[in-house]
Each structure stands twice: as C-alpha cells, then as structure tokens.
Amino acid sequence: MDLRLDGLNVALDGVRIVHDLTLDVPSGSVVGLLGPNGSGKTTALRAVYRALSPESGAILVDGADLWAMHRRDAARTVAALTQQHHTYLDFTVAEIVAMGRHPHHPRGGRLSPDELALCRDAMARVDVAHLADRGALTLSGGEMQRVLLARALVQEPRILVLDEPTNHLDLRHQLGLLSLIAAADVTVLVVLHDLNLAAAVCDRIAVLQGGALAAVGTPHEVLTAELLREVFGVDAEIVPHPHTGRPQVLLGLPTSSPMEGIPK
Numbered sequence: 001m002d003l004r005l006d007g008l009n010v011a012l013d014g015v016r017i018v019h020d021l022t023l024d025v026p027s028g029s030v031v032g033l034l035g036p037n038g039s040g041k042t043t044a045l046r047a048v049y050r051a052l053s054p055e056s057g058a059i060l061v062d063g064a065d066l067w068a069m070h071r072r073d074a075a076r077t078v079a080a081l082t083q084q085h086h087t088y089l090d091f092t093v094a095e096i097v098a099m100g101r102h103p104h105h106p107r108g109g110r111l112s113p114d115e116l117a118l119c120r121d122a123m124a125r126v127d128v129a130h131l132a133d134r135g136a137l138t139l140s141g142g143e144m145q146r147v148l149l150a151r152a153l154v155q156e157p158r159i160l161v162l163d164e165p166t167n168h169l170d171l172r173h174q175l176g177l178l179s180l181i182a183a184a185d186v187t188v189l190v191v192l193h194d195l196n197l198a199a200a201v202c203d204r205i206a207v208l209q210g211g212a213l214a215a216v217g218t219p220h221e222v223l224t225a226e227l228l229r230e231v232f233g234v235d236a237e238i239v240p241h242p243h244t245g246r247p248q249v250l251l252g253l254p255t256s257s258p259m260e261g262i263p264k
C-alpha cells in the first residue's frame with residue numbers, strides 16, 4: 001500500500017512545526033526520516049498515525065485520505081511503534097501483544113486459535129516469547145520496545161510507522177529489528193538517528209530541517225558530507241560499506257564548541 005504525505009502542515013499550540021511536507025513511501029519500501037533534534041520528525045509521524053490532525057495537507061494511503069477513514073479502518077491500515085509506553089503498565093507481555101488484534105475485533109471477544117498463534121509467532125520473532133507472562137513494569141526498555149513491535153506486527157498493518165525503534169536496543173536487537181521490518185511485507189516509514197543503520201536498511205531517506213524537507217533520495221544521494229555539514233552541523237567522511245557498498249558515515253569528535261551553532 002502506497003503512503004503519501006501530501007503538502008503536510010502540522011502545528012502544535014498554534015506554532016507550525018511541519019511545513020509543506022510532501023513525501024512518497026512506495027508500497028513495500030522502507031523510507032527513513034532523519035533530521036536534527038526538534039526538526040519535526042515525531043510531529044510529522046504523529047499525523048501519519050492519527051495522533052495529531054494536520055493543519056492542512058493530507059496523509060494518503062493508496063490515494064485515500066487516512067484522516068477521512070473510520071478510526072478502526074485506519075487502525076487496521078497503520079500501526080505505530082512510538083516512544084509512548086506508559087499506557088501498558090498494568091498488563092503482561094502476552095496481553096500487550098494481543099492488544100494488537102483489537103482493531104480486528106470491533107465488538108471485543110476472544111482471540112481465535114489462529115490469532116493466538118500469530119501472537120506467539122510475533123513474540124518469537126522479536127525474541128520476547130520467554131517474557132510472555134511477565135508484567136510490563138518488570139521489563140527493561142529494550143524488552144518493552146520489542147514487545148511493542150510484536151504488538152504492531154500482530155495488528156497486520158499495511159503501513160508501519162516507527163519512531164526511533166532502535167532506542168534502548170542492544171546492537172544485536174537493533175540489527176534484528178531493522179532486518180525484520182525490511183523483510184516484512186509492509187510499507188515502512190521510520191524515524192532513525194543512526195545514519196549508518198538508516199543507510200543499511202532504507203530504500204530512500206528523507207531529511208527534515210526546521211520542519212521542512214531538506215533532502216530526499218537514495219542513501220547514496222542523501223548521505224553526503226555536504227548535507228551532514230549543512231543540516232547536522234558535523235564534519236564527516238562518507239565511505240562505501242565493504243560488503244554492501246552502501247554509504248557509511250565516519251565521524252570524528254569536534255574540536256570546539258560542539259553544541260553551538262547546530263542548525264535546526
């Protein structure tokens with residue numbers, strides 16, 4: 001299913017944060033949304049998973065306006081892995097994962113044997129099956145992140161949006177999560193801070209600066225020394241990965257005033 005952010009403007013408390021953002025995420029592709037702190041990535045994503053209504057512009061799924069859909073239809077279409085975890089505190093891992101089926105059960109009711117198998121499979125795929133009976137409060141940050149990915153997977157969405165999904169994850173689980181979403185039969189829009197992970201997993205990369213699109217294209221086209229200097233305010237060397245040929249960003253520590261003058 002194609003996703004298109006079409007001339008999207010999003011405001012918070014009357015302040016426009018996202019400016020005229022047009023971005024295509026073709027069906028089955030992985031598009032990374034990058035940018036400095038405060039550049040509007042989360043705000044744009046919130047409009048895509050219907051947490052924040054656009055001021056103007058539209059979110060189109062196969063050409064249909066996501067915000068005009070019935071809430072349940074939208075929830076069957078788009079799943080989100082966000083930074084907001086606090087609503088799950090009273091539940092076990094298995095219960096949280098099962099909540100992903102909620103949009104498919106308009107009147108509540110028990111999960112079918114197939115759905116229970118789907119939940120078990122998702123927990124195994126993200127390596128949390130052994131935690132099924134644990135309460136959410138007892139989980140580490142990375143374990144919780146993987147549980148919420150399992151919940152998003154059992155939702156069987158056509159579009160998956162993820163806000164810094166590798167936060168809290170150790171290296172092995174970062175790579176596992178990204179290869180899992182790349183292999184999934186789903187359209188993915190993902191906010192990432194790690195440029196090398198983005199280069200490894202994304203078909204295309206979009207860079208936000210001050211809420212507007214600064215660059216979009218393949219990792220090769222976008223991850224250039226010039227862009228990193230202009231948008232992120234860092235000097236970097238870009239080299240090809242010895243096995244994949246994808247760009248890899250080599251960074252050195254700045255010599256002076258590291259936090260000053262970082263462009264937004």
Ligand SMILES: Nc1ncnc2c1ncn2[C@@H]1O[C@H](COP(=O)(O)OP(=O)(O)OP(=O)(O)O)[C@@H](O)[C@H]1O
Pocket residue numbers: 012013015017035036037038039040041042043044
């Ligand atoms: N209620 C508000 N009113 C005005 N500005 C706000 C409000 N809430 C957030 N902002 C600002 O909106 C900007 C964009 O925030 P957003 O969380 O979308 O950025 P981000 O690119 O996801 O940042 P990060 O990389 O730090 O997660 C920030 O500068 C933030 O301070």
